[in-house]
Amino acid sequence: MENYKKIAEEVVEAVGGKSNIQENSTCMTRLHLTLADKSKVDLDRVKKIDGVMGTVDGEELQIVFGPGKVTKIGEEVSAITGISADERKEVHNEDLEKDIDLQARAKENKAAQQAKHNGPVQVFLKHFANIFLPALPGIAGAGLIYGILNVLKLFFRVPGIAAVQLDPAIAQSWWYLTLNTAGWTLFAYLPIYIGMNAAKEYKGSPILGGMMGAMFVGNAAMPLLMKVGDPAAGINLPITGTPFDAAAGGILAAVFGGIVIAHVERWLRSWVPDTLDMILTPLCSLIITAFLAIFILQPLGAVLTKAIFALADVLLNKLGFIGAYALSALQLPLVSVGLHRAFTPIHTIMNDPNGATHGVNYLLPILQVAGAGQVGAVIALFARAKKNHKKLSEAILASVPAGILGIGEPLMYGVTLPLGKPFLTASLGAGFGGIMISLFHVGSVAQGVSGILGFLIVNEGGALGYLVGYVTAIVAAFIITYFFGWNEEKVTELFG
Template identity: 50%
Template sequence: MDAKRTAKEIYDILGGKENIISNAVCMTRLRVKVREDADVEKLKKVDGVLNVVEAETLQIVLGPGKVNSVGDEFSKLTGMPLGFSDNNVEDVAKENKKANKQKHNGPVQRFLQKIANIFVPLLPGIIAAGLVMGLTNAINVSTKSAYSTVWWFAAIRSIGFAMFGYLAIYVGMNAAKEFGGTAVLGGIMGSIFVANPALPLLLKVEDKSAVILPFTGKPFAPGMGGLLASLFMGIIVAYLEKKVRKIVPVMLDTFFTPLLTLIIGVFIALIIIQPLGTVITAGIFNILDFAYNKLGILGGYILAAGFLPLVSVGLHQALTPIHTLLNEPTGPTQGINYLLPILMMAGGGQVGAGIAIYVKTKSQKLKTMVRDSITVGILGIGEPLMYAVTLPLGKPFITACLGAGFGGILTVLFHIGTVSQGASGLLGLLILKDFGAWPYYIMAMLGAYVGGFVLTYFFGVDDDRIEDIYGE
């Protein structure tokens, strides 16, 4: 972007000096007060302009760093001193996140967003049910199942079963809905993968499976791969429904479209999708087993250090179904997720980097940004710190990632696991597998803090870059 040309184009569209009352910049925007309204759509088409917000002053979003160079050139054209208009960390983070999203919004990210849209509505239930399962399991172990026959304890424990036992149904419904199909059809497909003894496919005669599937020559096994199979079938059912509706006469649509969709769908599910889901699920567990058990602390370092770059481009959404898979009580890890605590260290590396920047920088504007975002960062909400501070500066983002790796090492050494998802930072304490893991989690997080702080303090603070973006 040529700052001089961008400033001139904006100046001309706004009507020149005669129409401009004042000009100022904030962290991301050129703010211009005009006498008569300008052509906003033309402004949006100017090279370098990310967005235009119409308010008391016209706010032309240019992004951090760029706004200062364009502002200086604009001030020369107007002959007016360039003022500075402060704005809070949330505004800066939102603008930077929006600009970053526009930069990394390809078909892969859009597809992963759809997958995330399937699982995110389920998170409140998964979090609550996971906490219930973890707490009641801890009580059972400590009391030798003394409460297992007490009605109120059984009722509370049933909450966890109701969520995880029928999770395939919820996933199937959301998948069908997200991809434009009828939710209940996806739910019916998902129910095929629920291990219910009354399911005709699971019929037993003299304690032996009576129903044998073609091609495999084996009985139907709904558990392994069932969650991914229900996800795939929800998507397929949505596609099938649209295709079937095109060939079924309108007057028969209500009856035959869902019927044909389900009949075709169940054969696809049993012959293709369920075996495929089993293979993929086994592959995921093998990869995670290799990273965690074979690579050990090196795997912990790589996973923790590599997570923030995934977040910055939106690819972290692909991990949501994997976390859900790991928290299934009937899965290979028995509901304990050893991956999530490692990834949670990424936020700790950022917090350490933020503290280092605050200590070392002389820029009051940057200090304000860090101070406003560090508290929520400690609690596990890292977007303000990442999008307003570390990512725009570049080097601190890298040192934060590398520092987070030390927290990942400690997480593997301490064998920290979670029973749910949806929390991070210090709030991650609430989803650990037991209370005994609390001190180890805190030590691991402190390791990420220290790693991020030390690397950023000595290698990540670039005063020239800070001055370019935030000023002196």
């Protein structure tokens, strides 16, 4: 059994000690560290720590450990630093400030090189993605429930009809209804949870953010919230003269509500007397943001949500196979620099049952098969390596099973990215898988499950199309890499 505590201690020591860590958190595969002084990080030492698959050195340091393991290591890091994933430690240390000042100039060139990954857009996307990342386990679980229910339709279908229809006796059984409800609740009340995360990310009270998120959940018991696509329901608002449609703003309206109420709350706390703070601050925060929500945030969320679906329509339908190829081919480069997180909120928006595609996300499967391209590329490398490069062959054999299951970091940081050419050929091959996904009109109903198991969360009837796209990406990347991705000199240099 691995000593996760020892690994965590080595990580903390290699990044400059616990006093240098301001934030520590984890996602599905990576440990994220926000550091006070990045010049104190010994990146080479970090890469040599047992279990480290790779690093992404940007605005924050991301250390790739893989799923499961990263959670255990993250818990040990939190125990050492005393900082939970929800906290931030402010560093006040005169010696540290002097060190930063003295070493900053020495690191100026390095910082300039990294700046292309640390611009305002990247920082904004990081915060935006952080709002959605904690929801991924729930989204994955709910999606798998729907996948299981779709499989049940095949085994308990009504006989004698062409369409796949579940046997009414099963559909009305208590256990089926329990599973169906468990999967449905996540998407029905997701705006509340997203509102809480948004407020927390921007240093506000999560409960207030959740209350703003609830403003965008339809509820027949609340007159203002009863309209969900029904023109006859709801209360007419002044100025527009139209009913407030709680669901029209989508998940984005909940995000904006959480962010705005966090800023309003912090502004009020800055001048409200301490004796009145507990009463006035939440009261005024709710009143101010509630009116902003119905007149500004909901319409803004609705416009942006429609724009996202319109852009997706252009990329996936108007551009057809060209757009699908480009999206699949660009996914691996985005993952390599950590920018793939920008898609997380988009996937969540597209999985909203009240959205234009009724909860079916036609973008995610196209991006998922990029990992298959990488699998095909390393299989080609394995075929070329034979017995002449035993170390490379061993690295591939150790990482391919994880890659097939959608965990691509070991292959990316351990094989394809260091070699260069195979990373490019993997991306080029992945594009052909994206074309097949587009042709079969495969969409996903959730996130969090990828690799060959991604067929479990696709829309009804899309499983075969997903597997065809996945295999196509493997075969295309294999062929391109076998003939154009091998560099004997580079392989010998890195793997002997």
